[in-house]
Amino acid sequence: MSTEELIKQIHKKKSFLCIGLDVDLEKIPTYLLSEEDPIFTFNKAIIDATHQFAVAYKPNTAFYEACGIAGWKALQKTVDYLHDTYPEIYTIADAKRGDIGNTSRMYAKTFLQDMGFDSVTVAPYMGKDSVEPFLEFQNRHTILLALTSNQGAFDFQTKKIDGLEMYKQVLKTSKTWKNSQNLMYVVGATKAEYLKEIREIVPDSFLLVPGVGAQGGKLEEVCKYGMNKDVGLLVNSARKIIYASDSSNFAEIAGAKAESFQQQMAEELEQL
Numbered sequence: 001m002s003t004e005e006l007i008k009q010i011h012k013k014k015s016f017l018c019i020g021l022d023v024d025l026e027k028i029p030t031y032l033l034s035e036e037d038p039i040f041t042f043n044k045a046i047i048d049a050t051h052q053f054a055v056a057y058k059p060n061t062a063f064y065e066a067c068g069i070a071g072w073k074a075l076q077k078t079v080d081y082l083h084d085t086y087p088e089i090y091t092i093a094d095a096k097r098g099d100i101g102n103t104s105r106m107y108a109k110t111f112l113q114d115m116g117f118d119s120v121t122v123a124p125y126m127g128k129d130s131v132e133p134f135l136e137f138q139n140r141h142t143i144l145l146a147l148t149s150n151q152g153a154f155d156f157q158t159k160k161i162d163g164l165e166m167y168k169q170v171l172k173t174s175k176t177w178k179n180s181q182n183l184m185y186v187v188g189a190t191k192a193e194y195l196k197e198i199r200e201i202v203p204d205s206f207l208l209v210p211g212v213g214a215q216g217g218k219l220e221e222v223c224k225y226g227m228n229k230d231v232g233l234l235v236n237s238a239r240k241i242i243y244a245s246d247s248s249n250f251a252e253i254a255g256a257k258a259e260s261f262q263q264q265m266a267e268e269l270e271q272l
Contacts, residue, residue: 001090001118002139003206007230009055009088014266016231017258018056018092018208020238021046021078022063029246039067039074044081046242049255051086053262056234058092058208079116090234091118092143092208098123098130105133112140119143121186121208124170128177135179141206142183146170147198149188149211167194171201184208187226189217189235195225203228210236219261223268231272237261 010016023039032038047057059078064071082089097107097120104122111120112134119141122134134142147157147167157167164172174183187198189211198207207226211217212235219235226233241261245253 006090010231015262016233017054017261018058018234018236019054020236021057021059022238027243029250040077043078045251046254049251050258053258056090058094060094093117093120096121096123101129104130108134112137132178135182143208144185146185147187147191149190189222192221206232208234212237
């Protein structure tokens, strides 16, 4: 999916909601565990109940890798189901990869070609030769970790190098890489006060913003400081939606939570 197509869907649905499909078998309704593929069964129910309110889904691959081959199969089935049933949906592999060139090339092939994701999250620590292999794919995006929502982000990301914070170094340097137009960036909602300065460096790029909801980030602040003329935001919520209930009507309740987010986003879009 191209950036233009994503923007079109945001305005059509009046939503920039991304739903994290971080499936923990200890948290899903217990009756699903008797299913042949409980992960996919859970995902399918969540997707069917929430797709009209969301423009993107973001499976965190760690939750699938932890289940071995069965988890990988469930992940592939989930992506295939999204593309086949709801082709307007943007898909993100939250894999946080980042290694030397040849290894990154294989990671990029895995997620952006073989599995068919629209985008993948990547760590920038090893520099451009670890990221550029991902950027080679046309109409695919590489979502670079810039300023994350966890407490440990302050260990390195905000430390200054030659007078400039490391996350700003990442943003500025990444713009010089080949095919940098295919970059998006992760900025945690709990760091909303930093968004104004981030927008001065990457005014036109999309930002994937986790941390709204369970982690305490405020949607209003994210929009105030992070929204650009094309919206430029994908705000992610996982636990607040997918684990809103563990009862038999969990999907219906998840749908109601997603609709609540969408309605708040529609109000923010009216002010754009």
